[in-house]
Amino acid sequence: MSSPTTTPRRRHVLDLDDWSADELRSLLTIATQMKDILERPVKQVPTLRGKIVVNMFWEDSTRTRSSFELAAKALSANVLSLGAKDTSVKKGESLVDTVRTVQALGADYIVMRHGQSGAPYLVAQHFRGSVINGGDGRHAHPSQALLDLFTMHERLGELADKKVVIVGDILHSRVARSNLWALTTMGAKVVVCGPPTLIGPAKYWQSTWPKVEISHSLDHAAEGADVLMALRLQHERMEGGLLPSLREYSRRFGLNATRVASANSNVIVMHPGPMNEGVEIMPDVATGPHSVIETQITNGVAMRMALFYYLATGSEQV
Amino acid sequence: MTPKQLMNDEEIRRALKRIAHEIVERNAGASLVSLVGIHRRGVPLARRLAAMIAETEHVQVPVGELDIGLYRDDLHSRGPAPILGRTILPELGKRVVVLVDDVLYTGRTIRAALNELSDWGRPSAIQLAVLVDRGHRELPIRADFVGKNIPTAKNERVDVQLSEIDSAQDSVVIVQED
Numbered sequence: 222m223s224s225p226t227t228t229p230r231r232r233h234v235l236d237l238d239d240w241s242a243d244e245l246r247s248l249l250t251i252a253t254q255m256k257d258i259l260e261r262p263v264k265q266v267p268t269l270r271g272k273i274v275v276n277m278f279w280e281d282s283t284r285t286r287s288s289f290e291l292a293a294k295a296l297s298a299n300v301l302s303l304g305a306k307d308t309s310v311k312k313g314e315s316l317v318d319t320v321r322t323v324q325a326l327g328a329d330y331i332v333m334r335h336g337q338s339g340a341p342y343l344v345a346q347h348f349r350g351s352v353i354n355g356g357d358g359r360h361a362h363p364s365q366a367l368l369d370l371f372t373m374h375e376r377l378g379e380l381a382d383k384k385v386v387i388v389g390d391i392l393h394s395r396v397a398r399s400n401l402w403a404l405t406t407m408g409a410k411v412v413v414c415g416p417p418t419l420i421g422p423a424k425y426w427q428s429t430w431p432k433v434e435i436s437h438s439l440d441h442a443a444e445g446a447d448v449l450m451a452l453r454l455q456h457e458r459m460e461g462g463l464l465p466s467l468r469e470y471s472r473r474f475g476l477n478a479t480r481v482a483s484a485n486s487n488v489i490v491m492h493p494g495p496m497n498e499g500v501e502i503m504p505d506v507a508t509g510p511h512s513v514i515e516t517q518i519t520n521g522v523a524m525r526m527a528l529f530y531y532l533a534t535g536s537e538q539v
Numbered sequence: 540m541t542p543k544q545l546m547n548d549e550e551i552r553r554a555l556k557r558i559a560h561e562i563v564e565r566n567a568g569a570s571l572v573s574l575v576g577i578h579r580r581g582v583p584l585a586r587r588l589a590a591m592i593a594e595t596e597h598v599q600v601p602v603g604e605l606d607i608g609l610y611r612d613d614l615h616s617r618g619p620a621p622i623l624g625r626t627i628l629p630e631l632g633k634r635v636v637v638l639v640d641d642v643l644y645t646g647r648t649i650r651a652a653l654n655e656l657s658d659w660g661r662p663s664a665i666q667l668a669v670l671v672d673r674g675h676r677e678l679p680i681r682a683d684f685v686g687k688n689i690p691t692a693k694n695e696r697v698d699v700q701l702s703e704i705d706s707a708q709d710s711v712v713i714v715q716e717d
Contacts, residue, residue, distance in 0.1 A: 257626065
């Protein structure tokens, strides 16, 4: 029995800049089936049995790391999680040396989180298996953007012409950047919103993201929105002088009930977590009827399973 | 080489009718039977068998569907990510589950289906119904109910077309591969 197949096989998932809409759609379909597995009596299938997944998280992360770990385990892979603190990184080993070590241990997949943009690309150059970018510097966080896409698609259907507002520290956000690739590819109308210091120069947006609208007023941007996505405000932005005060930020750019009410009646409220409740999102909105923040977490496991499956098929053909 | 037809729609209908009778006979009625079709073409076949059993026995047999994509043993050597179907199963405990597929060949699909079923529950028995058995088993697996035994060469392919999926008239054809 032959199955319908999709686009040519990919070896790594480093960013979403070179993904087509068709490829994204086929991944969404796979993620839907993976989500079913998480509701089965036995939440595990043997797809990656005997394979080794190594999580290399050189930057602290609880939720992304546990999500990748559960996803790999649901597919029956053996999982090893390394952090910068408990490895030979402390003893001065370079990233490339660590990759060679991990390869010699028999790893088939590396999930890399790193504070430096581009680190997963370096890993991919020195690793014979597959690399998934688990977030690198300010550059990209493809699995987060994919789980966001999955959640939006699940709630809203086709995303063409849907109004998606991303509010917060766009300039320093890898989540925002990967989301921009995925959302513009799917034809969504994206608005990035925040104070000028966190959005960057209009000239950059015109030349790099001509289809993306920029806004410095959430009151205005929220009107008629289908998706309101708040980003985490990193406290160091305050110290860097990019913001006058947290209270000021919250008043102008916090997701509150009034702003949600001005959006589309079936608007969904999203946040990649962890949240600063009372700053970028108010507690009643975070747990309110429009919030899909918990669904994002569940969908994260399903989408990461889909990514592993996507990379696994045909891996011995190449 | 042009495809050679081995079964037409009427022959398929008669074969399924006979299988439906045999399932009922073998299990002393249909009250404990559940049908589970294997994606993709096993699913409409299971639905047809259920309708035939309902007609003669007046019992609505539960029908499920099973996608074995995640249980394959050849995933890593296959082409780009095959699309997965859904797995939706009725309660399996204390039921006789009849797996339904279109073509029985190496037996590896059935091996995967048996593994997947046992992750879902513990049926009192599992039986296998196939429209075509083309031989060349690679595992010790055989069918309990067979529509037609068709001797084939390994370089031939058996294609089953069903109106529900292929928007064509039902048929079984044999195609010579290069």
